[in-house]
Amino acid sequence: MAELPIYEPKSLESRWQHAWNETRAFATTGKAQPFYVLEMFPYPSGDLHMGHVRNYTIGDVFARYMRMQGLDVLHPMGWDALGLPAENQAIREKIAPQVRTPKNIAQMREQMRRLGLGYDWSRELGTYLPEYYRWNQWFFLQFLKRGLVYRRETQVNWCPGCNTVLANEQVRDNNVCWRGHTGVTTRKVPEWAFRITAYAEQLLKDLDQLGAWPERIVTQQRNWIGKSVGTRVQFPVLGTNHTVEVFTTRVDTIYGCTYVVLAPEHAMALAITTPEQQASVRAFIETMRGQDKIERTAEGAPKVGVFTGAKAKNPYTGEEVPVWLANFVLADYGTGAVMSVPAHDQRDFEFATAYQLPIKPVIYPLGKDLSLPLKAAFTDDGELKNSGVFSGLASPVAREKMAHAAKEKGFGDAAVTWHLRDWGFSRQRYWGTPIPIIYCEEHGAVPVPESQLPVVLPDFESVELTGQGGAPLAKLPAFYETNCPICGKQARRETETMDTFVDSAWYYARFLGPHDTTQAFDPALAKSWLPVDIYVGGPEHAVMHLLYFRFWHKVMRDLGLVHNDEPVKRLITQGMVNAIAFRCPTHGYAKAAQFRDKKPEERLCPECHAPLEVAIVKMSKSKYNGIDPMELIEKHGADTARLYTLFAAPPEKDLEWNPEGVDGLFRFAVRVHRVFAVHQARVREAPLPTSQHGLSPADAEIRSVLHRTLLKVTDEVGVRNHFNTAIAAMMELLNALYEQRLHEESCSVSPGVIREALLTFAQMLAPFAPHLAEEIWAGVGGQGLVCHSLWPKPDLDAVARKSVMLAVQVNGKLRGQVEVPIDASQATALAAAKADENVARHLEGKTIKKEVVVPNRLVNFVVAG
RNA sequence: GCGAGCGUGGCGGAAUUGGUAGACGCGCUAGACUUAGGAUCUAGUGGGUAACCCCCGUGAGGGUUCGAGUCCCUCCGCUCGCACCA
Numbered sequence: 001m002a003e004l005p006i007y008e009p010k011s012l013e014s015r016w017q018h019a020w021n022e023t024r025a026f027a028t029t030g031k032a033q034p035f036y037v038l039e040m041f042p043y044p045s046g047d048l049h050m051g052h053v054r055n056y057t058i059g060d061v062f063a064r065y066m067r068m069q070g071l072d073v074l075h076p077m078g079w080d081a082l083g084l085p086a087e088n089q090a091i092r093e094k095i096a097p098q099v100r101t102p103k104n105i106a107q108m109r110e111q112m113r114r115l116g117l118g119y120d121w122s123r124e125l126g127t128y129l130p131e132y133y134r135w136n137q138w139f140f141l142q143f144l145k146r147g148l149v150y151r152r153e154t155q156v157n158w159c160p161g162c163n164t165v166l167a168n169e170q171v172r173d174n175n176v177c178w179r180g181h182t183g184v185t186t187r188k189v190p191e192w193a194f195r196i197t198a199y200a201e202q203l204l205k206d207l208d209q210l211g212a213w214p215e216r217i218v219t220q221q222r223n224w225i226g227k228s229v230g231t232r233v234q235f236p237v238l239g240t241n242h243t244v245e246v247f248t249t250r251v252d253t254i255y256g257c258t259y260v261v262l263a264p265e266h267a268m269a270l271a272i273t274t275p276e277q278q279a280s281v282r283a284f285i286e287t288m289r290g291q292d293k294i295e296r297t298a299e300g301a302p303k304v305g306v307f308t309g310a311k312a313k314n315p316y317t318g319e320e321v322p323v324w325l326a327n328f329v330l331a332d333y334g335t336g337a338v339m340s341v342p343a344h345d346q347r348d349f350e351f352a353t354a355y356q357l358p359i360k361p362v363i364y365p366l367g368k369d370l371s372l373p374l375k376a377a378f379t380d381d382g383e384l385k386n387s388g389v390f391s392g393l394a395s396p397v398a399r400e401k402m403a404h405a406a407k408e409k410g411f412g413d414a415a416v417t418w419h420l421r422d423w424g425f426s427r428q429r430y431w432g433t434p435i436p437i438i439y440c441e442e443h444g445a446v447p448v449p450e451s452q453l454p455v456v457l458p459d460f461e462s463v464e465l466t467g468q469g470g471a472p473l474a475k476l477p478a479f480y481e482t483n484c485p486i487c488g489k490q491a492r493r494e495t496e497t498m499d500t501f502v503d504s505a506w507y508y509a510r511f512l513g514p515h516d517t518t519q520a521f522d523p524a525l526a527k528s529w530l531p532v533d534i535y536v537g538g539p540e541h542a543v544m545h546l547l548y549f550r551f552w553h554k555v556m557r558d559l560g561l562v563h564n565d566e567p568v569k570r571l572i573t574q575g576m577v578n579a580i581a582f583r584c585p586t587h588g589y590a591k592a593a594q595f596r597d598k599k600p601e602e603r604l605c606p607e608c609h610a611p612l613e614v615a616i617v618k619m620s621k622s623k624y625n626g627i628d629p630m631e632l633i634e635k636h637g638a639d640t641a642r643l644y645t646l647f648a649a650p651p652e653k654d655l656e657w658n659p660e661g662v663d664g665l666f667r668f669a670v671r672v673h674r675v676f677a678v679h680q681a682r683v684r685e686a687p688l689p690t691s692q693h694g695l696s697p698a699d700a701e702i703r704s705v706l707h708r709t710l711l712k713v714t715d716e717v718g719v720r721n722h723f724n725t726a727i728a729a730m731m732e733l734l735n736a737l738y739e740q741r742l743h744e745e746s747c748s749v750s751p752g753v754i755r756e757a758l759l760t761f762a763q764m765l766a767p768f769a770p771h772l773a774e775e776i777w778a779g780v781g782g783q784g785l786v787c788h789s790l791w792p793k794p795d796l797d798a799v800a801r802k803s804v805m806l807a808v809q810v811n812g813k814l815r816g817q818v819e820v821p822i823d824a825s826q827a828t829a830l831a832a833a834k835a836d837e838n839v840a841r842h843l844e845g846k847t848i849k850k851e852v853v854v855p856n857r858l859v860n861f862v863v864a865g
Numbered sequence: 866g867c868g869a870g871c872g873u874g875g876c877g878g879a880a881u882u883g884g885u886a887g888a889c890g891c892g893c894u895a896g897a898c899u900u901a902g903g904a905u906c907u908a909g910u911g912g913g914u915a916a917c918c919c920c921c922g923u924g925a926g927g928g929u930u931c932g933a934g935u936c937c938c939u940c941c942g943c944u945c946g947c948a949c950c951a
Contacts, residue, residue: 728889807885
């Protein structure tokens with residue numbers, strides 16, 4: 001027996017990767033119906049991690065499968081290269097991000113190539129290049145013209161030690177900054193913002209168009225947009241000209257209002273405070289300023305507040321109620337002030353209990369009484385009592401009438417507030433898109449004329465990057481000294497840069513023509529390619545990125561650049577990649593690789609020999625439980641890496657990485673290759689069978705299993721997107737081939753049938769293990785590349801069965817199985833069922849009360865006695 | 866607290882419309898081949914049981930149904946997101 005070629009993924013894969021490169025196999029053709037597959041583009045850290053591998057493999061399966069369906073697939077890749085991580089790396093290493101980034105990109109591009117990802121690299125884009133970010137600037141100017149960009153003051157984290165603004169992620173617990181300075185506080189600074197709230201209603205309404213998005217993402221977006229319908233009510237502050245305006249969704253409870261609360265940051269807070277309360281109020285405000293907003297308002301945080309001394313008049317009742325400040329009210333939601341109804345709001349109830357404020361019930365459950373004193377707030381709708389002319393009304397009716405009354409009498413009106421806030425996008429950073437604005441003493445903030453774009457970032461060498469002391473560009477006169485575009489006098493350039501969410505808000509459109517120097521993208525191309533058909537990425541982007549992205553698309557629509565409401569038809573969110581991790585309570589995480597294979601009693605901390613805690617957590621450097629994709633590819637090949645990540649869990653679920661499980665998929669690849677290697681030489685030119693007729697039993701069996709598998713895989717991939725079960729079906733097919741001894745030369749299956757099986761197997765395998773698929777396809781005489789072949793059609797004759805196994809139950813319990821002709825009549829099925837020995841035993845001496853027949857599935861006898 | 870989701874063998878996971886629970890893989894057991902094997906091949910593998918009969922079994926309890934992992938109710942547990950949203 002001659003030496004068989006053995007499965008050597010390394011050389012095999014590299015060979016096919018070159019073939020794809022040379023033929024530009026994944027470029028669009030313009031000759032078929034367009035189909036756009038996109039994955040969220042990565043930050044070019046320099047190394048692919050398992051999360052990327054999963055994300056991009058899932059996308060690649062879709063792209064390759066859709067191409068085999070005869071569609072003209074656009075599948076591009078690019079780099080989300082601006083932003084904080086690169087800037088920090090530049091500070092640390094003193095290497096220009098302009099130099100570092102392309103190196104990182106080159107390395108990651110090579111890793112992607114080695115994974116066999118089929119991208120059209122001629123469309124590659126990088127957001128750090130002026131040819132990209134000049135269009136951020138251009139969009140900024142268009143948004144400005146439409147009133148969608150404005151200047152505002154905002155509360156930010158401020159570190160006095162660094163003398164600069166900090167991102168939330170740069171602030172650690174207890175107001176300590178990432179560099180270790182204490183005393184991080186908040187301060188108001190001017191910033192640029194996009195008026196996303198102008199599109200709130202549309203962003204909410206169009207969620208209905210997103211039927212092919214995961215339900216939980218749509219729900220998260222709906223909650224984040226957070227439309228709430230209620231009433232604004234003005235409470236005059238006694239003895240002053242001030243009026244506190246509150247927003248409430250429960251105006252029906254207002255007769256139970258016993259105090260009013262302002263946010264500590266409320267503009268009016270000090271103005272209304274009486275002289276004797278000034279000191280304590282000031283102290284309270286100061287304390288709150290140093291507190292983290294999230295922590296302060298977290299559930300379970302004690303509710304604290306201070307009395308201002310002021311009283312306000314409830315305009316409905318004329319009653320005077322005290323005005324307080326409290327930690328749980330936020331300045332930037334609603335009006336920054338709330339009316340407190342402790343009887344009917346749990347927060348208010350807790351606060352009132354803590355400060356011994358009165359609790360006055362005014363809503364009663366229908367036909368019932370409330371047991372007093374209340375142990376908790378009654379927050380449901382009900383019937384109004386002690387509510388003047390509104391008494392006796394049901395809550396929903398009362399809300400309408402009371403809002404109406406407020407409007408008539410001039411102290412309020414119905415109102416809508418949104419959870420969603422405008423998108424502040426200025427950053428005091430270097431590595432971002434410069435905001436194209438020039439400040440002129442005479443003309444104010446003047447937009448840079450479009451003809452002068454791009455405003456290019458100055459060289460890294462000219463900037464002093466320290467991460468401290470505000471915007472780096474503000475220390476660079478060569479950058480900011482300029483002339484006013486209107487009057488030509490000396491003026492100052494904006495030195496802040498844009499949030500990187502701007503880059504990712506429209507990159508999908510730039511892929512249509514990434515090197516277009518005359519426009520952001522060609523609207524005509526957008527008409528044929530957009531919206532994106534499938535977008536694959538992590539669920540962590542459920543609200544921020546995906547909302548900004550939807551917003552931008554709608555603005556582009558209003559600018560006439562795109563022709564539909566939503567950027568993405570179908571969203572796939574893939575789960576995390578988790579792995580076992582080991583942690584010592586005192587010394588932290590230990591290297592997982594050293595302990596994974598040890599017995600539990602041998603898993604001891606290397607430092608203190610305490611037993612290590614075991615947990616399944618997301619792979620990360622800090623937990624030392626990561627698997628390096630490149631090591632995996634080196635050892636088993638890209639096809640195995642891809643197969644495992646697809647097999648271990650369906651795309652949307654978390655995946656637990658089990659190194660032993662990888663071996664199973666490697667074995668699968670080896671076994672497939674073996675069947676191929678045994679037969680390729682002698683079947684390469686064999687004529688294919690054209691029908692199921694006249695085949696030997698073994699041949700018929702092979703064809704039957706093959707075409708059933710094809711039917712199954714087509715459904716799992718194309719309809720259900722359950723790649724794990726598609727691979728399982730191929731494993732079953734392989735097992736069936738082994739049963740017919742196809743892994744041995746001496747098998748009795750005819751060459752034509754073997755060749756058909758190998759060709760079809762290669763096609764089914766092509767989206768998942770594309771290199772091995774090409775090898776087999778070419779080896780048994782397939783035409784061209786398998787990735788360009790058309791997905792095969794199952795031979796329904798081969799799939800059809802002559803008989804089926806029926807399950808036979810007695811009283812719902814399985815008692816036997818009988819073989820009957822397919823589509824057998826009820827009578828035939830029942831007769832066959834009763835003839836089964838074991839079934840007959842269970843029916844003996846019993847009365848059959850009912851006979852249930854489910855065609856081609858089961859028979860159930862209901863018996864008594 | 867609010868919102869979303871999930872509980873199935875030793876493990877990852879199947880079960881598509883209410884119709885044979887545990888496909889497929891890992892692990893494990895036995896055998897073959899072998900100087901050897903963490904290679905390969907063959908067979909087995911939810912629990913109870915001598916058993917192919919039978920009984921039990923999808924987080925717990927109840928219900929609907931000829932039939933429930935799947936539908937309904939109550940409860941328990943876990944995970945994720947969050948800005949106490951007035």
